[in-house]
Amino acid sequence: MGTTAIFGAGVMGETLLSGLLRSGRAAADLIITERNAERAAQLAEKYDVRVLPNTEAADLADTLVLVVKPQDMEGLLAEIRDHVRDGNTVVSLAAGITTEFLESHLPEGSSVVRVMPNTPALVDQGMAGVSPGRHCTEDHLLEAEALLSSCGKVVRLEEKHLDAVTAISGSGPAYIFYVVEAMIEAGVVLGLPRATATELVVQTLYGAATMLKETHEHPTVLREQVSSPGGTTVAALRQLDDHKVRAAFVNAMEAAAARSKQLASGHA
Incomplete structure (x- = not known):
């Protein structure tokens, strides 16, 4: 080399x-x-x-x-x-x-x-x-x-x-950290010590990412495995859907890609 x-x-x-x-x-x-x-x-x-x-x-x-x-x-x-x-x-x-x-x-x-x-x-x-x-x-x-x-x-x-790579993986770690912050905050609101909430969330994130990588299952399949009918997970996911969180993520990444394209246009 x-x-x-x-x-x-x-x-x-x-x-x-x-x-x-x-x-x-x-x-x-x-x-x-x-x-x-x-x-x-x-x-x-x-x-x-x-x-x-x-x-x-x-x-x-x-x-x-x-x-x-x-x-x-x-x-x-x-x-x-x-x-x-x-x-x-x-x-x-x-x-x-x-x-x-x-x-x-x-x-x-x-x-x-x-x-x-x-x-x-x-x-x-x-x-x-x-x-x-x-x-x-x-x-x-x-x-x-x-x-x-x-x-x-x-x-x-x-x-x-x-531009899409920038929006998905380039900026992507920040989106994950943003979700982790929110989950830790929820733990504190629910009465957990912040250190405990942090440990729970970080290990859960690491475990979920490892499952995605090692099982090669589609994320929908893995999500459904956690979502018992009438259970706690579907109650939480219903709230996320009601607040259009999925759409918000897509819109956010479209905005990041558009900004990336705008920045690149100055260096064409």
Whole structure:
């Protein structure tokens, strides 16, 4: 895979770096760039990897992973443009930055891959969507998929679907945390200590997710197994249906996808 440089060592940049190291990549093959000198020194000591300026990192890298904020992307591309060579793979994890935008700011024919990751990558349970640019070869796409596989699962799809991926898995952890907050609050309202309510909800979430993953049953089947006729669960679900919670979730994700598309339109 050669040398991989990660440009921007924020939360996601560090997550990817640590995932690569855990998956067996040699520290000698990894480079990071970080504007904050104090943080750069901490990361160099913690992971024993090289921390270099952007242009030097680009010169040495076979794979360039861009993990800067979307508003900083144009400046980074201008800085490294003349240091990107034929055969390099450029992987962007910045939300709303299209492959067309990346290609227009890099040398003609550059191989570009756009990625939408999510925060469970922090615990090696990420879900990333990857989409190739116009000049991306199969080998380069496989390389990008291998990078993201170091901290979770990867699905390959056309770039037109990335707004939906952003709405479902990119923003998805926040929806789950939102539901967990509500369930914990309900436990407290019903008289449980907050710590107990939290333990009950978190383990229930973990157990339900594990059932979905390991049984391969449709969620409707699993839900019906819990829902005895005339019982407590159907009484609760009736309230959720009366309040149109299912429709609200669909509407929320449509809004997230629309916002993602709007953000991307500024970087076409």
